[in-house]
Amino acid sequence: MKKAYYHVVKESVEYAKNEYGGSVSGFLNAILRRFLNDAELRDMPDPDKVRNSYPPWLYKRWTRQFDTENTDKLCAELIREPRFALRVNTARISVEEARQRLADEGIIAGCGNFAPSALTVDRLLPVMATPVFREGLLTIQGEASQLAGIAVREAAGKMILDACSGSGTKTRQIMELCPASSVYSMDNDMKRLMLSALKTSVICGDSIRPPIRSNIFDTILIDAPCSSLGIIRKHPEIKWRRTKGEILRFAELQLAMLNSLWGLLAKGGRVIYSVCTFEPEETLGVIHNLAKEKKFTLENPLPFLFNKEYFISLPHETAMDGFFIARLRKL
DSSP, X not given: OOSOHHHHHXXXXXXXXXXXXXXXXXXXXXXXXXXXXXXXXXXXXXXXXXXXXXXXXXXXXXXXXXXXXXHHHHHHHHTXXXXXXXXXXXXXXXXXHHHHHHHHTTOOOEXXXXXXXXXXXXXXXXXXXXXXXXXTSEEEOOHHHHHHXXXXXXXXOSEEEETTXXXXXXXXXXXXXOTTSEEEEEESOHHHHHHTTOOSXXXXXXXXXXXXXXXXXXXXXXXXXXXXXXXXXXXXXXXXXXXXXXXXXXXXXXXXXXXXXXXXXXXXXXXXXXXXXXXXXXXXXXXXXXXXXXXXXXXXXXXXTOOOSEEEEOHHHHSSOOEEEEEXXXX
16 A cells, blocks of 8 residues: 555566466556556545445444444545655754655645644655655654654653553654653564663663652653554455454553553543544543543643544544544543
């Protein structure tokens, strides 16, 4: 999904030829090239074609959450080719200066809709070849994901933990936004931690059994594993891989992680809980179930944007990934 069309066709046809022979590869080549040349088919204006791009159980589920009109808008948005977001390291360069440097390289970048540090581009490979990217002034990071890091800055605190850091994209963002804080990065996979290129304050540990003493952190970011149904534009295979039961299993895991990490939080400290989905069980459902066991108050995670107790991004409304962010203050 990040390559030019002709690369996708070429590689797919070569794979088919090697695996299944010339007759199959020729048939595949004809279909793919017809698709590329048929603008009407590619744009898919027919609502039935949009609906048929999703498994029936998922479409029915969304029509129960929303109405049919909004579900069709959501489905149409999630099959569009995405624009990619970049995060500007505003500690070193302004957004406008970064945008101008990209323009000097022939790359037109738009501004983000919500995150002040975000730029958007049609393609990533040309950006990655520019000096402004190689100098570390730009990072590939979704705009909604950037808002989770900004929510950590809004919560503040001297001791901060990124509890599910993965390759460390949000950790590096938090370090840039909170230079006076001690920021720690934890993941249960050493290979992912090594990919992060973070040199200090790295912890290999499981969020369900964190190897850290209690009551130590002022702010914890829990960017939890989830169904990822909010990022179908970037990973279209997800809608076919996921099942109904997985959504519930992810919700159980998310609640377990919140409960386990809660003890690391100092009194009055804050948890930023985020997931790249908008499914009720994984968002407000998790918060409501946590309230049965822990005492906290919900605070506005992004006060510079709105006055709400949580942030939820629906792609057809925000043009961003589907995302949920909540800020919980420990009582």
